[in-house]
Amino acid sequence: MSSRFWQTINDWQQGQDIIRTRRYGVIETSAAELVAIHFHPLPKLLAWPEVLPVGPAYHARGKSDRCLLYFNQPLSCPNYLALKYVVSTHGTPYATFRAALAILDRVAELKRSDAILCDAFNQRLSDRFLRRMGWEPHNPQRWHRNYIKRFYGEYPAANPVVPDFVHGYASSTSHS
Numbered sequence: 001m002s003s004r005f006w007q008t009i010n011d012w013q014q015g016q017d018i019i020r021t022r023r024y025g026v027i028e029t030s031a032a033e034l035v036a037i038h039f040h041p042l043p044k045l046l047a048w049p050e051v052l053p054v055g056p057a058y059h060a061r062g063k064s065d066r067c068l069l070y071f072n073q074p075l076s077c078p079n080y081l082a083l084k085y086v087v088s089t090h091g092t093p094y095a096t097f098r099a100a101l102a103i104l105d106r107v108a109e110l111k112r113s114d115a116i117l118c119d120a121f122n123q124r125l126s127d128r129f130l131r132r133m134g135w136e137p138h139n140p141q142r143w144h145r146n147y148i149k150r151f152y153g154e155y156p157a158a159n160p161v162v163p164d165f166v167h168g169y170a171s172s173t174s175h176s
Contacts, residue, residue, distance in 0.1 A: 005041035019110055023073040027103050030066050032095035034103050043072040043084070064091030069100040073111065081108050083118035101133065109155040120145040 007022065009015030015037070019025075022039040029035055070085040083104065088097060108116055117138065120130060127137070130147055134156065138148035 007039045009037040009039070010035075016110060019107060023075070025071055025107070027069040027071070027100050027107070028066070029069075029096050029099040029103065030063075032093070032099045034099065035066075037103075037107070043074070064089050065093065065096055067092050067096045067100045069104055071104060071107070071116075073113070079112075079114040081111070081113050081116045083116055105149075105156055108151060112153075114150070114152050116149045116151075118147050120147055 007018055009018055012019075012034070018039065019037065024040045024043045026038040026040070027034070028038065066089045068087050069083065072082045072084055074080065074082060081104070086097070086100065104116065107113075118135070120135075125145075130136075133149075135147040135149050137146070139146045
């Protein structure tokens with residue numbers, strides 16, 4: 001589906017202008033590769049596990065090996081991305097999840113974002129794991145585990161789990 005408000009990018013090279021300008025998206029990965037980036041007119045605000053008591057083993061319905069990572073670029077903070085929510089279907093391997101995170105890093109680089117922020121609501125995300133992924137604690141609060149992944153112009157090297165068509169964009173992109 002593609003309209004002025006809803007757009008889907010299946011080709012990184014041809015979709016760069018749309019990725020730079022759109023604020024609210026969903027990165028979809030499967031088999032440790034990018035499937036698409038879907039853009040929406042409104043930000044992701046709530047998820048069912050935040051509203052209903054679904055339990056710690058919650059997985060989305062659908063075909064196995066699928067990960068959806070929701071991100072926002074808030075109007076009030078245009079130099080930052082917010083990782084709002086990640087959900088996977090049953091049977092999704094770690095590599096598919098890592099691919100979604102690596103693609104979010106590439107989106108941040110393409111947008112020239114200073115950092116990505118998240119509230120690590122799920123207790124299965126340990127502090128040690130988040131540090132290994134490049135996140136550090138930020139703005140501690142009583143009921144929130146806020147983390148930040150800072151870039152400030154220095155982005156992580158391309159990750160081998162990200163397909164070559166995503167890696168190759170850097171040579172064709174001018175960062176002016």
